[in-house]
Amino acid sequence: MNIIDLMPFSVLLPLIAAGVVAILPGRTLPWTVTFLAALGSAVIAAFTLPAATEVTLSYPFGNWPPPIGIEYRVDAANAFVALLIASMASLSLLWGKTSVNQEVLGRQGPFYALFLLALSGLLGITLTGDTFNVFVFLEISSLATYALVAYGRDRRALLAAFRYLIMGTVGATFLLIGIAFLYTMTGTLNMADLAERLPEVRDTRAVRAALAFIIVGLGLKLAMLPLHLWLPNAYAYAPNFITVFLAGTATKVALYVMLRFIFTVFAPDYSFVVLPLATVLMVLAVAGMFAGSWVAMFQVHIKRMLAYSSVAQVGYMVLGVSLVSLSGLTAAFLHLFNHALIKTALFMAIGSVIYRIGSAKIDNFRGLGRQMPWTMTAFALAGLSIIGVPTTAGFISKWYLILAALESGAWWLVALIVMTSMMAVVYIWRIVEAAWMTERPADLPAVKEAPLGLLIPTWIMVALNFYFGLDTRLTVGAASAAAEVMLGPGFSGVSP
């Protein structure tokens, strides 16, 4: 079996396993099958990445040749994202066992089946080369995610899930309208085929509207600033395991699809010229960086705080895209990867605390530094990474972002990036201060260190943050390969 035949199984494995897991009894068995499926998917993705970097892989489903049939088309860009998603899912599952046992009572089969559906949906969006297939997988992952968010123990989880459902459906509908316009104009749904046929009809209102619809629809999924309202509550009230998983995967996939549409389906010399996209994205990105960090500084609910921080971090990624250069896009892909590592580590540490104290209020974190030293140290170290201290993964992505900004002559962006990093210092420091600089009040119960089942995966994530902060060969290499393949050969900037 060669790699092309194996590649689609990173999507099919979780999809098929979901059907099995749904009817498995008990608690350990569903988790075991889920973990094996996610791990298998990650291993296949790891083998796909080097092969796809050399040559674009194409897999026709049902042996119907594209563009008639559905095609999976994998190059350096989506193989990179797929590897990230599948491995983040496996690492989250490692952490999730203990946490889910506490939060999901009774039979856990349906819960893990939904998780697998969400995972296969996200991977499907990433690997497919068919625009309608993107929409279908987007719906699979979104519907599963809404149900997973509603599993939260807090009753507000229901409201958060419902709001996410409404906004997510609006986003998906916008995407579908955009795809329908493209289909009307060209008669094809295949991405590569669309890229060939679109230039003939590029100066029509329908195609311009399609681009706008698709960007707004995916901007909603991406939680780009004015469209981010669903994210804080969904992250705050979902079960901790789901927050950990979503923080590292969902917005990343949305960013990838947006790039795929902007750069591959519509060429960059179209999307950045017909719409003032570079300006719009840059303004929204900077606004997101500031508004997200600003709101995060005043949150008392720590999961909400990290969620707002995610809005800010999405801003960094979009900022990289808005520079429309090879180095900008490399920085975006790099931050896409590194932010997944950082946020997963942070949410794991906070989730471990919530496992013990049952609350995410900053007041209840007072004096925890002495009672849960390992968990809080992990949080502080991951916090260094989100601030962007040298030797951490967060530093690498900010460094490349600053280089890209300087290359475009936008020195003022450097000042903005440094300023928002300072704001990150503030919101991380508030928790460090509460945990270490204040005594545990007498009326709060004493707590024990988090169990090893939570602690070990958290420290693995923290270690990865430092590993990818020191050894950047894999990340920078893969990110620049992804950026190159997105921009296409012979790209030399866009002149509006």
Place this chain on the structure above:
Amino acid sequence: MSDNGILRVVARFLIPLIMLFGLYIQFHGEYSPGGGFQAGVVFAAGWILFALIYGLDNALKVISQRAMYILAAAGVLLYAFVGLLGVAMGGRFLDFYPLLPSPHAAQQLGIITVEFGVGVTVATVVMLIYTMFARRKSEWEAVLREDSDP
């Protein structure tokens, strides 16, 4: 609602027709518009009409909630199994040509089995969703009853 004569008579007449029409969409799906998804919804609609008229408890005697879960998963697995059969016999996923020597018959067999899996899953999931909501109402009524006569 089973005490209303008109409803009972009309439902008794309609339910078999609705289910028959669901099966028609299912098994004629490869020639005409239709297929597993639509068929599953129509078929489940017949069952839901039954549940509305004769009550959820009677409807659950026809098919239990446990059976719905199992059938929902079984449908997905049937789809996956046929898809994987194509891979096992040397083709691609969902490739039906290797299944039978005649390409026409192979496509027909593959589409019908795959769509049957889709139909079973969609029908049982729609029933399951209805059951979940209807259950909630009867549970709520039980709470109210306990509340009113202590």
